[in-house]
Amino acid sequence: MKRRDFLKAAAGAALCGAGTAAQARPNLQPAEKAVGMLYDSTLCIGCKACVAKCKEVNHMPPVIEGDQTTWDSARGLSAKTLNVIKVYKNGTAASKDVEVNGFCFEKRSCMHCVDPACVSVCPVTAMRRNPLTGIVTHHPEVCIGCRNCMMGCPYDVPQFEYNKTFGQIQKCQMCNQAGVERIDKGQMTGCAEVCPTGATLFGPRKALLAEAKRRMTLKPGEIYNYPRGDVSKPYSHHEKVVPAYLPHIWGEKEAGGTNVMHISAIPFDKLGMPPLGERSPASIAEGVQHTLYKYMALPAIALAGLTYVVHHNTDDDNEGGES
Amino acid sequence: MSVHKPLGGRILTAPFIFFGIIFLIGLYFMAQRFIYGMGAVSNLNGGFAWGIWVVYDVVIGTALACGGYALAFTVYIFNKGQYHPLVRPAILASLLGYAMGGFGAFFDMGRWWQFYEIFLPWNWNFNSVMLEVGLCVTAYILVLVLEFSPAYLEKIGAKRLLKTLNKLLFLFIALGMLLPTMHQSSLGSLLIVMGYKVNPLWQTWQFQPLLALLSALTMGFSIVIFEASFSTVGFRRASETPLLAGLGKIILGLLISFLLVRTVLLVVQGNLGHLFAGDRASLLYVIETALFLIPVFILASPVNRNHGGRLLIAAVSMLLGGALYRFDAFLFTLNPGVGYRYFPSVPEIMVTLGIVSLEIMAYLVLVKTLPVLHREEHA
Ligand code: SF4
Ligand code: SF4
Numbered sequence: 001m002k003r004r005d006f007l008k009a010a011a012g013a014a015l016c017g018a019g020t021a022a023q024a025r026p027n028l029q030p031a032e033k034a035v036g037m038l039y040d041s042t043l044c045i046g047c048k049a050c051v052a053k054c055k056e057v058n059h060m061p062p063v064i065e066g067d068q069t070t071w072d073s074a075r076g077l078s079a080k081t082l083n084v085i086k087v088y089k090n091g092t093a094a095s096k097d098v099e100v101n102g103f104c105f106e107k108r109s110c111m112h113c114v115d116p117a118c119v120s121v122c123p124v125t126a127m128r129r130n131p132l133t134g135i136v137t138h139h140p141e142v143c144i145g146c147r148n149c150m151m152g153c154p155y156d157v158p159q160f161e162y163n164k165t166f167g168q169i170q171k172c173q174m175c176n177q178a179g180v181e182r183i184d185k186g187q188m189t190g191c192a193e194v195c196p197t198g199a200t201l202f203g204p205r206k207a208l209l210a211e212a213k214r215r216m217t218l219k220p221g222e223i224y225n226y227p228r229g230d231v232s233k234p235y236s237h238h239e240k241v242v243p244a245y246l247p248h249i250w251g252e253k254e255a256g257g258t259n260v261m262h263i264s265a266i267p268f269d270k271l272g273m274p275p276l277g278e279r280s281p282a283s284i285a286e287g288v289q290h291t292l293y294k295y296m297a298l299p300a301i302a303l304a305g306l307t308y309v310v311h312h313n314t315d316d317d318n319e320g321g322e323s
Numbered sequence: 324m325s326v327h328k329p330l331g332g333r334i335l336t337a338p339f340i341f342f343g344i345i346f347l348i349g350l351y352f353m354a355q356r357f358i359y360g361m362g363a364v365s366n367l368n369g370g371f372a373w374g375i376w377v378v379y380d381v382v383i384g385t386a387l388a389c390g391g392y393a394l395a396f397t398v399y400i401f402n403k404g405q406y407h408p409l410v411r412p413a414i415l416a417s418l419l420g421y422a423m424g425g426f427g428a429f430f431d432m433g434r435w436w437q438f439y440e441i442f443l444p445w446n447w448n449f450n451s452v453m454l455e456v457g458l459c460v461t462a463y464i465l466v467l468v469l470e471f472s473p474a475y476l477e478k479i480g481a482k483r484l485l486k487t488l489n490k491l492l493f494l495f496i497a498l499g500m501l502l503p504t505m506h507q508s509s510l511g512s513l514l515i516v517m518g519y520k521v522n523p524l525w526q527t528w529q530f531q532p533l534l535a536l537l538s539a540l541t542m543g544f545s546i547v548i549f550e551a552s553f554s555t556v557g558f559r560r561a562s563e564t565p566l567l568a569g570l571g572k573i574i575l576g577l578l579i580s581f582l583l584v585r586t587v588l589l590v591v592q593g594n595l596g597h598l599f600a601g602d603r604a605s606l607l608y609v610i611e612t613a614l615f616l617i618p619v620f621i622l623a624s625p626v627n628r629n630h631g632g633r634l635l636i637a638a639v640s641m642l643l644g645g646a647l648y649r650f651d652a653f654l655f656t657l658n659p660g661v662g663y664r665y666f667p668s669v670p671e672i673m674v675t676l677g678i679v680s681l682e683i684m685a686y687l688v689l690v691k692t693l694p695v696l697h698r699e700e701h702a
Binding site: 117 | 432434436528
C-alpha cells in the first residue's frame, strides 16, 4: 500500500465511522417482567412518609436543617437521601395542582431507566440493569469512583459520598439491593408501602402503564377509586375526585422510557424534569463506540497500515544514514 | 552515536524552586484529599461530578500532550525526516503530560484504592467509552515510556538493549499513533451520553469523536511549535523556525477542517439559533472560534509561517482555542439541571497547579540530564 493510498483509506474509514454511527442500535426495550412505580403527583399530600421509610430501609440519617426536627428537611437527592419530595409553588400558591398561583409535590428518586445511561457508561459494570426486573442496582465492590454514571444520568440520581475518606456511589435500588431484597421476597418498595394516598404505587411496569393510561381517560370531577400499595394486588382503595391530568405519562417514552413513571396536572418541565427526547443518549453513544470498535477491526486495520508505513519509512531513514 | 545530548547546567535554578514551592502546596492539599475525602478540598457536587481535575488534568492535559502523537504522523507517515530532531523532546513532553493525566485520573477517582478493577477483564463493559479511555490511556503511557527509553539507555550506555529496542521501535511508533487516535476521539465521545446537559453548541452527538480528534491534533502540533520556540528562548538555543514553518501548513489544513465540520454541523443539526442567543454560551462559542480563526489568518501567509514570533502567536491561540473548546463543553456551559453550580475551590486549583509544576520540573531535569534536545549543529 502506498502512503497516499493509506491516508486515503484512513480518511475514508474515519468518514464511514462518523456516518454509519448514525444507524446506532435502537433504544433498549423494557425488561420482560419489569417492575416499577407510578407516582401520581395529584395524589401526593407531601407527608414525606416515603422519605422517612426510604431512610429506614437504606439506614440513612435524616437531614436536619435549622432547629426543626420534626421532618427530614432534605431538599434534594444526595448520598444521604435517595428519595425526596419537592414542592412546586407559583404566585399565591392557593390551590393544589394548578400551574398559576398553585402548588403541587414532585417525587425525586431513581427512575430506573429502561435504557439506563448509568449502566451504559460504567467501565467496570458496577451499575447493572437486572435482565428480568429491569431494576438498576449499584455494586460498589468493583466501582472505581470515576463518576461517569453521575454525568450520564439525566436525572442526576447517582450521588457520590464526597465527604467520606472511602466514599461510594449511592442510589435508589428499588429496595432490592443485597441484604434488603424486598422485591425478590415478594414485598413492594418501602416508599409505595407507606404511601397513605397511593400517590406512589408499586407494580409491574405494564400494569402501571395501563393504570396511568386509564387515569388519562378519566373526566375531571368524576370520582375514581384509587388503589394503594401494589397495583396488581392493592391492599386498599380510596375514592377521590379526578383532577385535570395532563395527557403526558413521564417515563413512557422519555430517553427510552423509565420503570418509574410520573403523572401530574402541571407540566413536567415546571416540576424540574429534564428536556429529554425519546431517543436514549446511551444508544447513540454505544452506536458510535461499537461502530468504531466492532471486533476491534478498524483499530486492527489501522495498526497494520501504520506499522507497515512506519516500518517502511524508518528503514528509509536508516539507509539514508541518520547521522 | 546519538544526535541528542543533555543540556547540562544547574538543576536548582530560580524557576525550578518556584515550581517546587507550588508543587509542595499542591501536595499538601492532595494529602488532605486522601485523608478526608474529595469533599474536603474540592467543590464537586451531585451535578458537577467532574471538575477541573478531570477536565483540565485529563481531558485538556492529554490533548496538550499530543505533541509526540502529531509529530509522529509528520515524521513517519508523511516521511518528513527533517523533523526528527523535534521528536524526542516532543515524546518527553507527551510522556510527562500523559503521566500527569494518568495521575490526575487516579486522585480524581472516588474509589482509588480499587483502581485495578478497571484492568480486570471480567469487569469490562464494552459499551463504556470510559473503559476505552482508561485502558487506552494506560497503554499509551507504557508506549511512551518505551518510546522515550532510548534517551535513558543511551545515557547509561546499554547498547545491546538499545539495539533490540530500536529494531522493535517501529511497532511502538505505530501504536503511538493508533492509541491517541482512539482515546483522544473517545474523550469527545464521553459527551454524547451526557445529552442535554451539554450545551447544543457543543453537543454534536456522533461527531464528537471526530471534532475531539481534529482539535487534539491541532493542539499537538501547536504544542510542538510552542515548546520548540520556548526552549529556543528559555535555553538560548538556535531558532528552529524554518523547521516549524512547515508544520504550519498541516495545522492550517486541520484548523480549516475543524471549523468547517463544526459550522456545517451547527447548521445541519439545527443549532444555528443558539449562536445568536446572545447568552454566555454563544459568547464563549464566538471567542473559541476567534481563537481558531486567528491562526488560520496567520498561517495562511508563507511570510508569517517563517516568522518565529507570529508562529508562536498562532500556536498559543490554537492551544487556548482547543483548551476552551473542552472547558466549554465539559464545564463552562454544562447544565446538569436546576440548582447545581460549580467553581473550583482554591485547594482544587492548587492541586492542579502543583501537578503542572511537577511536570515542568521533571521536564527541566530530564532535558538537562538526558540526551533529549538535539545538538545545535543539526538545527
Ligand atoms: S435515573 Fe439515572 S441512576 Fe436511575 S437508571 Fe436512569 S440513568 Fe440510572
Ligand atoms: S462511579 Fe462507579 S458505578 Fe459510576 S460509572 Fe464509575 S465505576 Fe461505574
